[in-house]
Amino acid sequence: MNSPAKPILEVNSVSKAFGGVEALRDGSLKLSPGEVLAIVGANGAGKSTLIKIIAGVLTPDRGDISIKGKSIARQDHTVGFIRQMGVEVVYQDLAIVPNMTAPYNLFLGRVPRKFGIFVDEKKMQEKTREVLAELKVETVQSLKRPISEMSGGQQQSIAIGRAIAWGKEIVILDEPTAALGPNETQQVERVINEIRKRNTATILISHNLDQVFRLADRLVVVHQGNTSKEFMRNEVTIDELVKAITTG
Amino acid sequence: MASDVEKKTMLPNMENRTLMARLGLPNWDSPEGRVWVNRLRDNVPFIAITLVILLFWFISGDRFMSVRNWTFIAQQTPVLLLLAFAQLLVVTTGSIDISVGSNLGFSAYMAALGMLWFGELGFIVGIFAAMLIGVLNGAIFSLFKISSFVTTLAMLIIVRAVLVIVSDGRSIYVSDQPMSNSNITSIEAKWLLDLGQFPQILYFTVLVAVLLWIVYEKTVFGQQLKALGGNEKVLRLTGISVNWFKIQVFAAAGFMVGLASFINLARSGAATVQAGEMLELDAIAAVALGGTVLTGGYGSVLKTVVGALTLTIVANGLTIAGVPPSWSRIARGLLLIIAIAISLNRKQIDVVK
Ligand SMILES: Nc1ncnc2c1ncn2[C@@H]1O[C@H](COP(=O)(O)OP(=O)(O)OP(=O)(O)O)[C@@H](O)[C@H]1O
Ligand SMILES: [Mg+2]
Numbered sequence: 182m183n184s185p186a187k188p189i190l191e192v193n194s195v196s197k198a199f200g201g202v203e204a205l206r207d208g209s210l211k212l213s214p215g216e217v218l219a220i221v222g223a224n225g226a227g228k229s230t231l232i233k234i235i236a237g238v239l240t241p242d243r244g245d246i247s248i249k250g251k252s253i254a255r256q257d258h259t260v261g262f263i264r265q266m267g268v269e270v271v272y273q274d275l276a277i278v279p280n281m282t283a284p285y286n287l288f289l290g291r292v293p294r295k296f297g298i299f300v301d302e303k304k305m306q307e308k309t310r311e312v313l314a315e316l317k318v319e320t321v322q323s324l325k326r327p328i329s330e331m332s333g334g335q336q337q338s339i340a341i342g343r344a345i346a347w348g349k350e351i352v353i354l355d356e357p358t359a360a361l362g363p364n365e366t367q368q369v370e371r372v373i374n375e376i377r378k379r380n381t382a383t384i385l386i387s388h389n390l391d392q393v394f395r396l397a398d399r400l401v402v403v404h405q406g407n408t409s410k411e412f413m414r415n416e417v418t419i420d421e422l423v424k425a426i427t428t429g
Numbered sequence: 430m431a432s433d434v435e436k437k438t439m440l441p442n443m444e445n446r447t448l449m450a451r452l453g454l455p456n457w458d459s460p461e462g463r464v465w466v467n468r469l470r471d472n473v474p475f476i477a478i479t480l481v482i483l484l485f486w487f488i489s490g491d492r493f494m495s496v497r498n499w500t501f502i503a504q505q506t507p508v509l510l511l512l513a514f515a516q517l518l519v520v521t522t523g524s525i526d527i528s529v530g531s532n533l534g535f536s537a538y539m540a541a542l543g544m545l546w547f548g549e550l551g552f553i554v555g556i557f558a559a560m561l562i563g564v565l566n567g568a569i570f571s572l573f574k575i576s577s578f579v580t581t582l583a584m585l586i587i588v589r590a591v592l593v594i595v596s597d598g599r600s601i602y603v604s605d606q607p608m609s610n611s612n613i614t615s616i617e618a619k620w621l622l623d624l625g626q627f628p629q630i631l632y633f634t635v636l637v638a639v640l641l642w643i644v645y646e647k648t649v650f651g652q653q654l655k656a657l658g659g660n661e662k663v664l665r666l667t668g669i670s671v672n673w674f675k676i677q678v679f680a681a682a683g684f685m686v687g688l689a690s691f692i693n694l695a696r697s698g699a700a701t702v703q704a705g706e707m708l709e710l711d712a713i714a715a716v717a718l719g720g721t722v723l724t725g726g727y728g729s730v731l732k733t734v735v736g737a738l739t740l741t742i743v744a745n746g747l748t749i750a751g752v753p754p755s756w757s758r759i760a761r762g763l764l765l766i767i768a769i770a771i772s773l774n775r776k777q778i779d780v781v782k
Binding site for chain 1: 664
């Protein structure tokens, strides 16, 4: 059902070494519009490295990626360019600027301007209310206070809200619920299901296998730097998946 | 009434009640108490300056609280304040610039040279010189990844040495009439000396402060200063060119130093080799007294004004009270530690280096 559609993203045998450490040896995957793809693997397997390459934060040593059938040339492989293509990432542990407001965090890197140099506060606040309402996140805090005064779930919702607001093609979430409680996790999962409805593709990295089974259509296992196995969700059991994660 | 109090003091678990509760105030660790503590902390600079003024008024009476003395304070503060503004921009991003004093001496001299060469508008040379030092600071710091402290420490030493070489140890004087003595180098610029006097110097400084406030609070640049101080890694991951921004920040700080050096030239009437020496420390102190945390992410233009004023008033008040200069410096050092100790939110600090 998913595979015949023209892939929105193709990753072809990318690799990345840091000094002597081969963080990623051979990462390959395909992603279709509207699909939720889970990337699973042990700690240090290379999952974050793989998505940082997709996001343009890291350039691969070998291999390349193409988005919407267009191969990304080496000189275009930057965060700015990839973001322009409609790809947004919520990074593990590194999603927000704590001392800034929720609206600022929502507009990170895209602050709307008035007269070229001034911040358009009003527009930012309006858009933030819209996004919060869309994600059904209720806040009592003033939008003028630092986001660090909000709960972890609210902070993460803003980070995900940013990804959804601008990630028209692909939203990548690196362990989005790792730091959250049960209620907040549920809220984030509902948001992920909303993304699917918009025909935006999602890549979800998670160590929570129950969650992976709840959300993903397809799963890719990363083992010691290789995208070693791939499963359709309804064609694999948890035990088989655990085995693939631990032994490749 | 008395028996009532007695009854209270007889309460069994008296020891468990905190001092705050005994005073009828909310416990400082309760949510209500925390709001109060934060509110107090936010207002430390204003409380400090009020106390300082009251103290010196009490000690020295009208000799301190006179129009003449306050005019003097209004003339003394601007150079320090403009340097503190330069420091504020850098400190907000979580960096520090200790080259501002040397840069002030250097750029004041370049302004004087510029006027010697090109006439009145030649003072612009000084502003550009100051910005150039700022750009160098920013470029070395961000491109070579050398900490801002080390980079600007090196610059403090180098720039002062360059000033000695360029000036050959000689001063350039500003005069309000043509000078006949050919042994000294001087420029004739009455307007500049006038600018160094009250009230012109005050108008100029207020104008700069208002413009900086707008930049700091209302522009994308100002917002990014705080964001950079808050979490540089996130900014990098969103594709903001952090290195280029850091260079801009140090250039903007350099511009502020240029304005400070210009006012210093106007005020002192001379560009000397010593100008600005040790002033970097006062500039940092003024920012800290203004409640700006030196770890970055937060700051206030208004409170920096208050901080610079406080520092000037303390120096002035101690002099009037007849305290010898060395003791005055000790008092200012202690004041700095106290102010920082009160305004820091220790709960948010994991490690102190
Ligand atoms: N910048 C870096 N410098 C050096 N080594 C790195 C760097 N980033 C990642 N690595 C190493 O590369 C390997 C893969 O890291 P990566 O972060 O991709 O793992 P991961 O699968 O995301 O793990 P986790 O589940 O713990 O987040 C690890 O051994 C890690 O130590
Ligand atoms: Mg990871």
